[in-house]
Amino acid sequence: MDTDLLIIGGGPAGCAAAVMAASVGMRSVLIEADDALCGALRRIPVVSNVLGAASGPDLAATIEADLARCDLCRVELGGRATLVEGFDDRVEVTVEPVESVEPVEPVRLGEPVGSVKPVAPTEPVEPVKPVEPVRSAWARGSRLTARYVVVATGVGPLGPEEAGWLGGVAGRALPPLWAADPAAIDDRTVLVLGADRPLGTVARAHPELRTRFVVAYPPEDVYKTEEIRRDARVELVAVRRLEFGSGSAPVTAEIRTVEGERRTLTADLAFLNLGSAPAPPAGAVVTDRSGYCPPGRQHPRVFTAGDLRSARFQRIATAMGSGGEAALGAYYASRGLPTGTGGGPSTEVGGPPPDPAGGG
Numbered sequence: 001m002d003t004d005l006l007i008i009g010g011g012p013a014g015c016a017a018a019v020m021a022a023s024v025g026m027r028s029v030l031i032e033a034d035d036a037l038c039g040a041l042r043r044i045p046v047v048s049n050v051l052g053a054a055s056g057p058d059l060a061a062t063i064e065a066d067l068a069r070c071d072l073c074r075v076e077l078g079g080r081a082t083l084v085e086g087f088d089d090r091v092e093v094t095v096e097p098v099e100s101v102e103p104v105e106p107v108r109l110g111e112p113v114g115s116v117k118p119v120a121p122t123e124p125v126e127p128v129k130p131v132e133p134v135r136s137a138w139a140r141g142s143r144l145t146a147r148y149v150v151v152a153t154g155v156g157p158l159g160p161e162e163a164g165w166l167g168g169v170a171g172r173a174l175p176p177l178w179a180a181d182p183a184a185i186d187d188r189t190v191l192v193l194g195a196d197r198p199l200g201t202v203a204r205a206h207p208e209l210r211t212r213f214v215v216a217y218p219p220e221d222v223y224k225t226e227e228i229r230r231d232a233r234v235e236l237v238a239v240r241r242l243e244f245g246s247g248s249a250p251v252t253a254e255i256r257t258v259e260g261e262r263r264t265l266t267a268d269l270a271f272l273n274l275g276s277a278p279a280p281p282a283g284a285v286v287t288d289r290s291g292y293c294p295p296g297r298q299h300p301r302v303f304t305a306g307d308l309r310s311a312r313f314q315r316i317a318t319a320m321g322s323g324g325e326a327a328l329g330a331y332y333a334s335r336g337l338p339t340g341t342g343g344g345p346s347t348e349v350g351g352p353p354p355d356p357a358g359g360g
Contacts, residue, residue, distance in 0.1 A: 001090060001145045001146055001147065002029060002144045002145050002146060003027045003028055003029045003074070003144075003146045004021070004026040004027045004028065004146060004147055004148070004330075004334070005017075005021050005026050005027070005028040005029075005146055005147070005148050005149070005150065005327065005330050006028070006029055006031065006091065006093050006144055006146040006148070006149040006150070007021075007028050007029065007030040007031065007073075007149070007150045007152065007327075008031050008081040008084070008093065008149065008150070008151045008152060008153055008281065009030075009031075009032065009151065009152035009153040009154055009306065010030055010031075010032030010034070010036075010037040010038065010039075010075065010077070011037075011038055011039075011040060011041065011152060011154050011306060011307075011319065012038060012041065012059075012063065012306070012316050012319045012320045012323065013152035013154070013305040013306025013307070013319040013320060013322055013323035013326075014030055014032070014150065014152035014305070014306065014323060015030070015037060015038065015063045015064075015066070015067055015320075015323065016305075016319075016320040016321070016322075016323030016324045016327075017030075017150045017152060017305055017323035017324065017326050017327040018030050018067060018070060018073040018075075018327070019066055019067070019070055019073075019324070020323065020324040020327035020328060021072070021073070021327040021330070021331065022070045022071070022072035022073055024327075024328070024331045025072070026072065026327070026330070026331055026334075027072050027073075028072065028073045028074070028327075029073070029074045029076060029144060029146070030067070030073055030074070030075045030076065031076050031079050031080075031081050031093070031095060031144075032075065032076070032077050032078075032079075033077075033078070033079065033080040033081075033098045034077065034078075034098075035077055035078060036060075036064075036077070037060065037063060037064045037067060037075070037077075038056075038059075038060035038063055038064065040154070041056040041057075041059060041060040041063075041316070042056055042057050042060045043056065043178055043179075044056030044178075044201055045057075045201065045205040046201055046204045046205040047059060047316060048204060049315060049316070049317060050316050050317050051317070059316070076138075078097060078098050078138060079095040079096065079097060079098060079138040079142065080095065080096050080097075080098050081093050081094070081095050081151075081153070081281045082094050082095070082096050082281055082282060083281055083282050083283045084149060084151065084281050084282070084283040084284045084285055084302065085283050085284055086149075086283075086284035086299035086300075086301050086302050087301075089147075090145050090146065090147060090301070091145065091146055091147070091148060091149040091284070091299075091301045091302065092143055092144070092145050093143065093144050093145075093146075093149060093281075094141060094142070094143055095138055095142040095143070095144065096138065096140060096141070096142075097137075097138035097139070097140060098138075147301065147330075147334060148301050148302075148303065148330035148333065148334065149301065149302055149303070150303045150304075150305055150323065150326045150327060150330065151280060151281065151285050151293065151302060151303070151304050151305070151308070152304070152305040152306040152308070152319075152323055152326070153278075153279050153280055153281065153306075153308055154278075154279060154306055154307045154308055154319075155276035155277055155278050155279055155307045155308060155314065156276060156277060156279045157176060157272070157274070157275075157276055158274040158275050158276060158277055159272075159274075160172075160174055160193070160272060160274070162274070162277070163193070163194070163218075163274050165218045165239060165240065165241055165242060166193065166242055166244075167241065167242065167243040167244065168243050168244030168245070168246075168253075169244060172244060172248075174193070174270055174271065174272045175271055175272065176198070176271065176272050176273070177192060177198045177199060177202060177271040177272065177273040178198040178201070178202070180202065180271055182202075182205075182206050182209060184269075185209065185211045185269060186209050186210055186211060187210045187211070188211055188212070188267075188268040188269060189211075189212045189214060189266070189267045189268050189269075190211055190212065190213050190214065190267055190268065190269050190270070190271060191214050191216065191251055191253065191265060191267035191269070191270040191271070192213050192214065192215045192216070192270075192271055192273050193216055193217075193242070193270065193271065193272050193273060193274060194215075194216075194217055194221065194272065194273040194274035194275060195215050195217035195221050195222075195224040195225045195228070195236070195273065196221075196224055196273045196274060196275040196276075197224065197227075197314075198273055199213065199215065199228055199234075199273055200227040200228050203228055203231050203233070203234070209233070210233075211233055212233055212235070213228075213231075213233055213234045213235065214235045214237065214265055214267055215228075215234060215235065215236050215237065215273075216237045216239045216242050216253070216255060216265065217236070217237070217238060217239070218238070218239065218240075219238050219240075219258050221275070222238065224275075237255065237257065237263075237265070238257060238258045239255045239256060239257055239258065240256045240257065240258055241255065241256045242254070242255045242265075243255075244270075249268075250266050250267060250268055251266070251267045251268065251269065251270045252264060252265065252266050253265045253270075276307070276314070277291055278291050278292050278293060278307070278308035279308065280293050280304075280308055284298075284299045284302055285298065285302060285304065286298050286299070286302075290311065292308060292309060292310055292311060293308050293309060294309060294310070295309060295322075295326070295329075300333065301330075301333070303326035303327075303329050303330055304326065305319070305322040305323040305325070305326040306319040306322055306323060307319055309322060
């Protein structure tokens with residue numbers, strides 16, 4: 001076999017799984033499609049619910065440095081796992097090469113949280129220097145084998161065509177909110193489609209912005225609005241239907257609210273903020289009706305971690321914890337011990353006898 005544990009996904013969950021696996025003596029290979037670890041994390045200017053970190057780029061650089069010191073983990077970039085197959089004695093993962101893309105550059109958009117000093121516009125900022133990524137030369141249809149796999153591929157952004165409450169979006173350029181240039185939206189009215197967490201991140205990162213955010217969202221997403229509900233710049237509008245007008249400047253949209261009221265919304269710009277959907281590879285990874293991959297429903301050799309487990313627990317801290325838990329689950333299964341997670345019976349098929357000491 002190629003290794004003890006294959007880890008698919010190089011975000012916080014996958015990286016935590018690699019570090020945890022190494023701590024109990026398991027060799028691992030981490031497969032990441034991008035040219036850098038924690039690419040999505042590098043685009044988050046402010047984090048307020050992770051211990052020891054105030055910005056995504058800083059946390060990503062710390063994670064990357066930890067992986068560089070992890071001798072039992074081999075990081076392979078530039079390959080996308082497309083198929084996971086589970087057998088009685090092993091797992092097999094098919095990997096396809098990904099066309100080279102520009103590495104994600106760390107960003108600093110200001111850090112006005114806690115006791116962190118905000119970065120003034122004229123103050124030079126020394127960028128966080130990440131570990132130099134090494135891109136692997138994947139052949140098409142490459143196959144890796146291991147005793148277990150941790151799938152931590154995370155989620156991808158929903159497109160407007162996947163939101164049944166949106167109309168008139170065909171052919172319309174609607175950038176994601178997280179990519180908005182703060183200078184371009186300052187002192188403007190912005191129509192935000194969806195109440196997902198990037199809105200709270202933008203609001204926390206830029207308290208100085210005079211932007212008026214008009215947030216249209218479906219009623220099932222009301223739980224996402226709590227962190228921005230008290231921001232005076234935000235107007236929340238729960239809608240049953242939103243239909244874009246034909247013009248592009250200004251942006252107009254006809255809405256029907258949950259109360260049945262019909263209104264016209266007008267804004268200078270519009271951005272997508274719809275949320276995300278799980279992005280697991282094909283094969284043995286079991287999904288529920290919503291497309292997510294609950295740990296308890298997986299093949300005994302397949303462990304899921306991170307954002308693709310559930311729509312309700314998509315946070316950096318919980319992703320890291322689940323990655324460590326998944327790696328421990330694989331370790332305990334290899335010792336014939338109850339895992340407490342994973343997908344099947346707690347006993348190992350064809351593994352070594354239980355360790356009386358209870359593992360590591």
